[in-house]
Amino acid sequence: MQMGPVLAAPYHLSEDEGSEPHTYARASNPGWTGLESALAELEGVSHALVTGSGMSAITVVLRSVLSAGDVLVVPSDGYYQVRLYARERLARWGIEIREASVHEMVDAAVGAAVVIAETPSNPTLDTVDLAAVAAATTGLLVVDNTTATPLGQNPVALGADVVVASGTKALSGHSDLLAGYIGTNDADLHTAFARERLLSGSVLGPFETWLAHRSLGTAGLRFGRQCENALAVAESLSGTSTVSGVRYPGLPADPSFAVASAQMRRFGGLVSFDLGSARAVHEFVKKSELISAATSFGGIHTTADRRQRWGDPVPDGFVRLSCGIEDTVDLVADIERALN
Ligand SMILES: Cc1ncc(COP(=O)(O)O)c(C=O)c1O
Incomplete structure (x- = not known):
């Protein structure tokens, strides 16, 4: 350099x-x-x-x-x-x-x-x-x-x-x-x-x-783990009653899945979902031990962003979650705990 x-x-x-x-x-x-x-x-x-x-x-x-x-x-x-x-x-x-x-x-x-x-x-x-x-x-x-x-x-x-x-x-x-x-x-x-x-x-x-x-x-190691974590989190969120509108292109039930599987090799580390209100998003982040609020994404630590605060055309409780490289079991358990 x-x-x-x-x-x-x-x-x-x-x-x-x-x-x-x-x-x-x-x-x-x-x-x-x-x-x-x-x-x-x-x-x-x-x-x-x-x-x-x-x-x-x-x-x-x-x-x-x-x-x-x-x-x-x-x-x-x-x-x-x-x-x-x-x-x-x-x-x-x-x-x-x-x-x-x-x-x-x-x-x-x-x-x-x-x-x-x-x-x-x-x-x-x-x-x-x-x-x-x-x-x-x-x-x-x-x-x-x-x-x-x-x-x-x-x-x-x-x-x-x-x-x-x-x-x-x-x-x-x-x-x-x-x-x-x-x-x-x-x-x-x-x-x-x-x-x-x-x-x-x-x-x-x-x-x-x-x-x-x-x-x-x-990059390969990090992105591989981020994708694994995102799929596991999306699957867990899909079965959680307080969460709606879970989106992950790698979920077979997702509306993006057909196009995504035809053109992507990996589906990425982002998951989006709706917790119903801004307050519920704040509670979720506060209760989680592994997730912090941040508006960037793609880093090694899992972060959440309530996108409506930036003016994106999404509901108040819409979360864009960026999965990091934490242990998958730990991350899913932390999210399940924070939501219950
Ligand atoms: C899809 C997309 N494109 C471009 C940008 C801009 O990137 P940067 O912040 O590096 O200027 C962002 C930033 O979040 C993004 O999400």
Whole structure:
């Protein structure tokens, strides 16, 4: 690892101008290229770029390709700040915004310049049939792979032109950094994204780069346990009378199961459910010994978020639970105790 901003200094420029692999840290640096080649391999794409956060990955892509008059489709039931960016910024710059739920994506995609699909969606964990949306998309299909991670699904192999994700969540997994990445097989798009990252300065810091790369070594183990825990918790919650609306794409009875099993290798560490009221959610978190309240997800400790507090279109008592890597029996027992 080389630390910035002095990272710029060791790059002594050559007399043979243009032959240097790296010239200035905001354009490229060895820390990024190591992490980018690992992410490209995980996503099964030829090109990857790291950015300072998941939001910067998404906004770099959008600013690179959209022009005034274009139609952009964003999920109405996905991560809410993507909608806010579209409404508060892109609409002002002459982009027409269509908000579509997972179930409306295929129809909304027709005629759009860019479609952003998020699957499984955060927080309701509905799945988008990526092959169907890819077939309907005449523009560019961008898939947010944050909740599934590249260990759970590879959107480009399923028909997406571009994959974006927050590396802040299960991919890095320790709730100690913000990061994002963009992947594609299209060299021209990759060049456009790299240009936008350079000019807008949407960069990942050197320490985060090193931490994220180091975290990939345990990603398989962590994510495997998170998925096992999520399935066990979802099964337990499904049989609990005070809990309704349990959603987990890996539960055979879940409405997402058919699509999820066709396109995912693993179903992720998130489970959602309804406890009926905000008060019941607060009681649940207070009584649990293993769960704390947090709005991020994907870390090694189990956390719960009452999503309505952020304005998501869900009931007051809706919980998005992010399963950590605790012992499965301990975690299920703790949750059952907290709910009884
Ligand atoms: C699905 C999804 N995409 C993107 C983001 C943004 O990621 P970041 O917080 O790293 O900017 C989030 C954050 O929660 C998310 O859940």
